[in-house]
Amino acid sequence: MAISAADVMKLRKATGAGMMDCKNALADANGDFDAAVQIIREKGKLVANKRSDREASEGAALAGVSENGKFGAIVVLNCETDFVAKNEDFVKKTKSFLDAAIANKPADLDALKALELDGRSIESHVTEQTGVIGEKIEISFYGKIEAESVVPYIHPGNKLATLVGFNKGGIDTQVMRDVAMQVAAMNPVAVDKSDVSQEVIDKELEIAKEKFRQEGKPEAMLDKIAQGSLNKFFKENTLLNQAFVKDNKQTVKDYLKSVDGDLTVTEFIRFTLAE
Structure with a gap:
């Protein structure tokens, strides 16, 4: 049967698939629009299976918060190429998944x-996009924070996103954003010294001891010297003890206390697609 250009455009608008894919799907479905949509979706599953072993290392990392500012999420949608990652529709699709996460707070x-x-699971939307775009598409990361105040930061290019929770509400937005940008720039491993895992501490101590051992320091002194290196590690790698990037004469902890004596960070999340 004859397939009109209007029908092809309607299917293209509904699915985002290419013109020829839409025309072929309509032909296979004998002009039945709903059946053609299903064919497009099934094609997505087929393409997804064929590309399951491909590496999807590009994508978009987006962060956002609820209207009351007490819940935030990061969602990462991956693809194979930077060309797709920068596509406006791809970023919009990622944003729609992020909005759903913020609205529903999935575990x-x-x-x-x-x-x-829109009546279908997010996973089915992802599968469909694989068929439409022709690349492996997958949601690789979802993180969330609930706190008295939560702030997001998305670095230009959508490759790096951070989320920071604070213990108090009513904080100046710029103050929170400063800390979120600190997390993005300085990549801390924990909020404070007490949050660093024993495994990381043991590893840093062992690295330091081996370093000083190679330098010929006496074995009896290694523990004490390594402890000094560990303290330096805490200062450089825990958020509250890092030098504040906007004023390195004070720490992040000092900066927050200058705003409010009781203000501190409860937790943070940082995700990057490429360092």
Whole structure:
């Protein structure tokens, strides 16, 4: 049967698939629009299976918060090429998944994928996009923070996103953003010294001892010298003890206390697609 250009455009608008894919799907469905949509979706599953072993290392990392500023999320949608990652529709699709996460507060990544969006699961939307775009598409990361105040930061280019929670509400937005940008720039491993895992501490001590051992320092002194290196590690790698990037004469902790004596960070999340 004859397939009109209007029908092709309607299907293209509904699915985002290419013109020829839409025309072929309509032909295969004998002009039945809903059946053609299903064919496009099934093609997405087929393409997804064929590309499952491909590496999807590009993508968009987006962060956002709820209207009341007490819940925030980061969602990362991956693809194979930077060309797709920068596509406006790809970024919009990522944003729609992020909005769904903020609205529904899923417990984990699997729960996010199972959320319904426009009558279908987010996972089915991702599969469909694989067919439409022709690249491996996957949601690789979902993180969330609930706190009295939560602030997001997205670095230009959508490759790096951070989320920071604070213990108090009513904080100046710029103050919170300063800290979120600190997390982005300085990549701390924890909020404070007490949050660093024993595994990381043991590893840093062992690295330091081996370094000084190679330098010929006496074995009896290694523990004490290594402890000094560990303190330096805490200062450089824990958020509250890092030098504040906007004024390195004070720490992040000092900066927050200058705003409010009780203000501190409860937790943070940092995700980057490329360092």
